[in-house]
Amino acid sequence: MSEPDVSVVIPCRDVVDVVEDQLRALQAQDFPGRFEVVLSDNGSRDGLADHVEAWAREFGLDLRRVDSSAVGGVSHARNVGLRAARAPVVAICDADDLVVPGWLRALAEAARGAELVGGVMDVISLNDEVRRAWRPGPPADGLPQKFGFLPYAMGCNLAVHRDVALGLGGWDETYVAGGDDVDFAWRLQLAGHRLAVATDAVVQYRYRTDLPGTARQFRAYARCEDRLLRQFAPAGARPEKPSRFRRDLSWLVRNVRDVRGDEAARGRWVCRFATFRGRTAGNLRGALGR
Structure with a gap:
């Protein structure tokens, strides 16, 4: 054959x-x-x-x-x-x-x-x-x-x-x-x-159906961003502007009531928070040289 x-x-x-x-x-x-x-x-x-x-x-x-x-x-x-x-x-x-x-x-x-x-x-x-x-x-x-x-x-x-x-x-x-x-x-x-x-x-493409698993996935994806940036910055990759951190934090604070909202609103807030948390942890790890 x-x-x-x-x-x-x-x-x-x-x-x-x-x-x-x-x-x-x-x-x-x-x-x-x-x-x-x-x-x-x-x-x-x-x-x-x-x-x-x-x-x-x-x-x-x-x-x-x-x-x-x-x-x-x-x-x-x-x-x-x-x-x-x-x-x-x-x-x-x-x-x-x-x-x-x-x-x-x-x-x-x-x-x-x-x-x-x-x-x-x-x-x-x-x-x-x-x-x-x-x-x-x-x-x-x-x-x-x-x-x-x-x-x-x-x-x-x-x-x-x-x-x-x-x-x-x-x-x-x-x-x-x-x-x-x-x-x-x-x-x-x-x-x-x-x-x-x-x-x-x-x-x-099939999304995960459970919110905790989806949030863990988002946090993990965000944590790796700092490594990608450090690896590819010499070739032209550029980090988000510092205002991104403030903008994301402001959105989370403004919409925190969504945690008590319907399933769609709650999931959107939780996933946005997971991304923010993962990105912050990745940036800290990069700043410490880990």
């Missing part, structure tokens, strides 16, 4: 209850070439390995599992999947999201002219209005940016040339709670490679 044109890597852990929908969505792709699906299992305890052969038969996919349990974290799972991939182009998606028809074809076509391709996110289809109110949505038809610097591809919706990713050392596994996809995309571009957007490569 010939080698696949694209390898789809899904970093995963304990996803038996949700991954079948994503596999069904991959089955429905209209990609004209051959592709394989690699489940990079980061330490599942739900019997994931026992289902792989049955899933391959049920969905008619070239599907296999690789063990990435040696080190916890999505970056390690991506790297193990990247090394195991048999195709020259590697696409990445998450187990609990849904890729829309045309997703893989759009990524692969865009990858002919760029070493890294990011798709776009649909946050409407899988999330109720309350959860959407908790957080700002991603760009509707482009790639996100940070610190007035370079755009980046989100780690749950991208394609990359395997040799380029391996040449960069893959994803930095010391970014364990956010910032990994930003770091990867910025290092790639600073090495002279191209980043493109594929607007037809849409992933229906």
Whole structure:
């Protein structure tokens, strides 16, 4: 059998209850070439390995599992999947999201002219209005940016040339709670490679439904900002103006009554506070040289 044109890597852990929908969505792709699906299992305890052969038969996919349990974290799972991939182009998606028809074809076509391709996110289809109110949505038809610097591809919706990713050392596994996809995309571009957007490569992205978990996620993302700034400031990344701190604090004080409001208002305030707290902690850690 010939080698696949694209390898789809899904970093995963304990996803038996949700991954079948994503596999069904991959089955429905209209990609004209051959592709394989690699489940990079980061330490599942739900019997994931026992289902792989049955899933391959049920969905008619070239599907296999690789063990990435040696080190916890999505970056390690991506790297193990990247090394195991048999195709020259590697696409990445998450187990609990849904890729829309045309997703893989759009990524692969865009990858002919760029070493890294990011798709776009649909946050409407899988999330109720309350959860959407908790957080700002991603760009509707482009790639996100940070610190007035370079755009980046989100780690749950991208394609990359395997040799380029391996040449960069893959994803930095010391970014364990956010910032990994930003770091990867910025290092790639600073090495002279191209980043493109594929607007037809849409992933229906699933938000967390519990407020404490969402707040922890926001705090972790914000904590990594100082590290990204220190790492990429020589290349042109610039911190937010000092007025950002005062503006955010003022908003939290003005709207503190929302903590007793409805679920949407309370969640929006809690997530904004978590981001403020994480950003402040990251700045302090940077000031102390940690």
